[in-house]
Amino acid sequence: MEQQIEKVEAEVEVEVEESPRVQRLNVNKVKKTMKPLEKKGLIFAALMLLIPFINFLIFWVGVNANSIALAFTSVDEVTQKEVFSFYQFEKLFKDLSSPYNQAGRALINTLQYFGLHIIKLFLSVGIAYFFYKKVPGHTIYKILFFLPAMVPSMVYINVFKQLVSKYGPVYTLVDEVFGYKMPNLFAKSSTASPTILFYVLWSGFGASLLIFVGAMNRIPGEVIDAANLDGCGMAREFAQIVMPLIWETFSTYLLLAVAGLFTESGPFLYFVGADPNSEIYTLSYWIFAQVNGGSYNYPAAIGLFFTVLGLPLVFISRWLMNKVETVTY
């Protein structure tokens, strides 16, 4: 031990005696021995990100740049050639100002689905709290509530569609109990839209519910015990202890919901198909139906317009959510 101390002291003395030039040389020596390892690490990191980067350049940058180009392109009636123009945007503003237009209708539908998404998020966190408090039967409920996320949507939608169809089981029951003959819910947009909204609400808590339960389970038990000893009730515990402690997880979901405002969609394909002229679609599904029908330029313009419109919303929401102090534990 003493020998080691002496050795270290000797090294310190040598270092003190060394001139600044020698010291600089030593630093260079150290750098030289570090360099190969760092270089290898950097090359490795760069190589690992190379394929995703190429993919990003083609399928994100390239696709979106081309989409912007499509939005500013229309076919010249005389030459039948594609030319730069604002025609798609002129059409969009004309459509939005008309009371009977599909884009405007799709925007209203999108906002409805967005509202429902937010309601479902709050419902999910509420239900998750009851699971966290071990509501009687919570193990079986967790499996049951996850069923719609687990069973392919095509199964649930087809079964639901047949259940509420004309002369179906729901029709028969309503007729026998209330004497009311239900119309064909999918024949008119005025009934089809609320029916699909109901289906979305009924069928969907899924993964977010599990993640909220997981986040709550990570809350230290002592915090809850201390609150209970102080006479804290369930409502207060949820609002003032659990929510702040899972705020990071919850706000992430909230932020993603706001970011995806204009991309909100519903399970329209199995319910009503992909008719480009339907009035019940959201913007996102309307774009899908248009592209499926062979129209590319107008959907690109609509997409670009609503993406730009959504930008401030995202940044304001992020700023607001970051204002809430995060509790770390």
Next chain:
Amino acid sequence: MEKIKKKKKVRIPLIIASVFFAIYGLSLVIPLGWGVIMSLKVPDEYFDDLLSFPKVPQFKNYIQAFVELENGGNNLFAMIWNSLWFSLGGTLTTVFTCMVAGYVCAKYKFWFCKAWYWIAIITMMIPIMGSLGSALKISMALGLYNNPLTLITGFSALGSTFVISFAFFKGVDWGYAESAFIDGAGHLRVLFQIMLPQAISPMIALSLTIFISKWSDAQSPLIYLPSYPTLASGFYWYEKEAGANANYPVLFAGLFMSAIPIIALYIAFQDKLMNLNMGGGLKG
């Protein structure tokens, strides 16, 4: 006595919630049960009375589904095969790329890793709409349209899968890697033999969620793979083309069979699903 009263106060909301949950839970199970019963009927019986049990359960509907549920020359076997490679390929490419990128960005101090993290966050926060037409055109130009090679689009390392992977590797101790480097291991070996095996749990959870969504995705195969109908897009086409003449008992039989792989996967890995955590990654 007071203690007992307090306990009762807490219990009552839980019991009320339990009753509501039971009603809601039943509403989710009963339709599936009804569907299974309907899949065992003959077509006439199905249309005559949608509330009764079958007189003689027609288990042969589950065999007939393999013949009758056909789309553009693709029978149920072909659709199952298409669903398998589409879902499995899409899942493996996405999860593997995101895991590797998540690890590299979380552990290597390199400006490009930081830049990639922000690219992932920004593309998630600003989802650009309306680019489907453009994506289709580029897909056609690259020869990926109507081609299983379209799966290469999965090598993207963006989105929530990347954020979850990044958050996971941020929490993994770098000491394991340092010890391996001292023992002479290279970066690739550290990644494959030390880091990725530690991430098995989130990898399974992510794979399961992505696989389920791909299995149910009818829109992407409809747009990009018209000649390769998956179960999701194939059933849509069958119902659309058959219209009122669709054999619903057989369709239900096919639909329920298509759910079996997903349910089996869920049963096998249900505990892993609970471990998904975004780690507040979007807040930067």
